[in-house]
Amino acid sequence: MEIVILDDSEKVAERAADILEDYVRRGATLGLATGSTPLHTYQALIRRHREEGLSFADCHTFLLDEYIGLSAQHEQSYRETIRREFTRHIDIPDAKVHGPDGSAEDLQAAAEMYEQQMAAAGGIDIQTLGVGRNGHIGFNEPGSSLVSRTRVKTLHPHTVQDNARFFGSPQDVPIHALTQGLGTITEAGHLMLLATGETKAEAVAAMVEGPLAAVCPASVLQLHPRATVICDEAAAAHLKYRDYYRAALATKPSWQHH
Ligand code: F6R
Numbered sequence: 001m002e003i004v005i006l007d008d009s010e011k012v013a014e015r016a017a018d019i020l021e022d023y024v025r026r027g028a029t030l031g032l033a034t035g036s037t038p039l040h041t042y043q044a045l046i047r048r049h050r051e052e053g054l055s056f057a058d059c060h061t062f063l064l065d066e067y068i069g070l071s072a073q074h075e076q077s078y079r080e081t082i083r084r085e086f087t088r089h090i091d092i093p094d095a096k097v098h099g100p101d102g103s104a105e106d107l108q109a110a111a112e113m114y115e116q117q118m119a120a121a122g123g124i125d126i127q128t129l130g131v132g133r134n135g136h137i138g139f140n141e142p143g144s145s146l147v148s149r150t151r152v153k154t155l156h157p158h159t160v161q162d163n164a165r166f167f168g169s170p171q172d173v174p175i176h177a178l179t180q181g182l183g184t185i186t187e188a189g190h191l192m193l194l195a196t197g198e199t200k201a202e203a204v205a206a207m208v209e210g211p212l213a214a215v216c217p218a219s220v221l222q223l224h225p226r227a228t229v230i231c232d233e234a235a236a237a238h239l240k241y242r243d244y245y246r247a248a249l250a251t252k253p254s255w256q257h258h
Pocket residue numbers: 032033034035036037038064065129130131132136137138139
């Protein structure tokens with residue numbers, strides 16, 4: 001795991017955009033997270049598209065997860081959110097923006113189909129991730145199997161509470177979601193997890209320095225040969241080895257990849 005600690009959330013976004021830009025230039029398949037954390041990164045990429053001609057025309061994108069019970073057109077569905085916040089501002093056709101179908105009648109079949117779609121695209125080259133306060137990634141809440149595949153999960157009450165800010169009231173937040181499993185996520189070639197703000201400090205410490213355990217789903221990054229965690233000072237505050245991570249970054253050889 002490479003731990004990159006930067007001063008603030010803007011630097012986190014620019015660093016994440018730098019990494020993603022390399023993949024975009026190769027026409028890669030991008031795994032996208034929704035939520036607040038990657039928004040500045042998506043804005044940085046939109047700016048690079050507008051001002052520097054960065055083209056996404058050869059890329060495919062796959063969402064991590066989707067609420068169950070909202071139509072794809074619902075303004076809070078993750079499909080619509082990613083369209084509004086990111087993909088409609090760049091040159092990627094809508095047909096290349098994929099997400100699990102949370103409105104399907106047969107959700108198990110929808111989950112299996114999503115796995116097949118990702119496989120048919122050759123897998124995810126780089127998966128962008130946020131982390132929940134309780135260590136979830138995607139909607140893999142504590143207790144999720146470390147080898148799980150795309151399936152239905154029940155949101156933890158804290159997650160419902162955290163996501164209520166996007167809805168009229170907590171009662172309006174769906175409590176079920178279709179999410180890529182931890183086994184699915186770890187098949188991506190590169191995992192890039194972003195964390196900003198002090199509310200994430202405990203989850204970041206558990207993920208990076210705690211035991212590999214289903215109780216902290218994000219700890220599955222420890223099993224991945226290429227995982228980059230980019231966080232601001234506030235989110236890094238509980239890391240015991242943060243000085244070492246800073247030193248390793250400062251002395252990183254130029255031949256070592258991101
Ligand atoms: C979003 C997702 C979630 C979020 C996490 C953090 O697709 O899968 O795991 O990444 O809940 O959310 P924010 O970034 O809003 O703090």
